[in-house]
Amino acid sequence: MSNVVGMNDFIGLASGNSYCWLCQKPVSTRALFCPVCGTIQPVRDIDHFARLGIECRLDIDMDNLEKQYTTLGCMLAEERFLIRGIGERGHAAKQREALKDAYETLREPLRRGRYWLQINEKEAEETADSNPLVAELRRELLDAADPLRCDRVAQRAGQALEQGVMILMQALRGGNWAEANKTLSQIDGVESVLSEVRERRSDLTMQARE
Numbered sequence: 001m002s003n004v005v006g007m008n009d010f011i012g013l014a015s016g017n018s019y020c021w022l023c024q025k026p027v028s029t030r031a032l033f034c035p036v037c038g039t040i041q042p043v044r045d046i047d048h049f050a051r052l053g054i055e056c057r058l059d060i061d062m063d064n065l066e067k068q069y070t071t072l073g074c075m076l077a078e079e080r081f082l083i084r085g086i087g088e089r090g091h092a093a094k095q096r097e098a099l100k101d102a103y104e105t106l107r108e109p110l111r112r113g114r115y116w117l118q119i120n121e122k123e124a125e126e127t128a129d130s131n132p133l134v135a136e137l138r139r140e141l142l143d144a145a146d147p148l149r150c151d152r153v154a155q156r157a158g159q160a161l162e163q164g165v166m167i168l169m170q171a172l173r174g175g176n177w178a179e180a181n182k183t184l185s186q187i188d189g190v191e192s193v194l195s196e197v198r199e200r201r202s203d204l205t206m207q208a209r210e
């Protein structure tokens with residue numbers, strides 16, 4: 001029979017129960033408020049999907065995301081904690097911050113893709129350091145002697161970025177982590193080229209004025 005008790009304990013732990021910091025009663029890890037005393041709970045280590053109470057999948061329902069963010073944001077609104085103690089106000093502020101971070105990560109496809117890879121990847125993959133497309137864009141940028149040619153490089157880089165995000169999402173949907181990693185490192189490279197283009201363009205514009 002001791003086995004059964006042990007099993008129950010295990011299930012209790014596995015369901016991720018935590019304890020209210022104030023009244024010490026069990027609360028779900030996802031709970032914002034204690035069901036017993038109603039006190040705001042500290043930020044706990046849960047994933048962004050759980051934090052927003054949405055289904056954990058790569059292709060999310062954007063309307064649902066907005067709706068959940070608004071609803072939870074209202075529950076955590078600063079004015080609701082004005083008459084509370086410093087501890088509760090502090091937890092509420094941290095919860096708002098965590099909620100905003102989760103929302104901003106999931107809202108944007110590229111950030112969501114990065115996050116998805118991070119939580120799903122079974123083993124860290126070495127990313128290739130040489131990337132033909134990025135190298136080519138860099139070469140083009142080196143040759144760009146006027147703002148117009150910079151704009152052309154920027155346009156190509158922008159297209160590559162857009163395409164990269166599509167390929168990334170495809171790879172993530174298929175659980176192809178190696179491909180996702182490769183694509184992500186290409187995206188990083190293209191993003192850095194884009195910021196170099198902006199710099200070069202403003203340098204060239206300044207030179208033209210002198």
Ligand SMILES: [Zn+2]
Pocket residue numbers: 020021022023024025034035036037038039
């Ligand atoms: Zn409590």
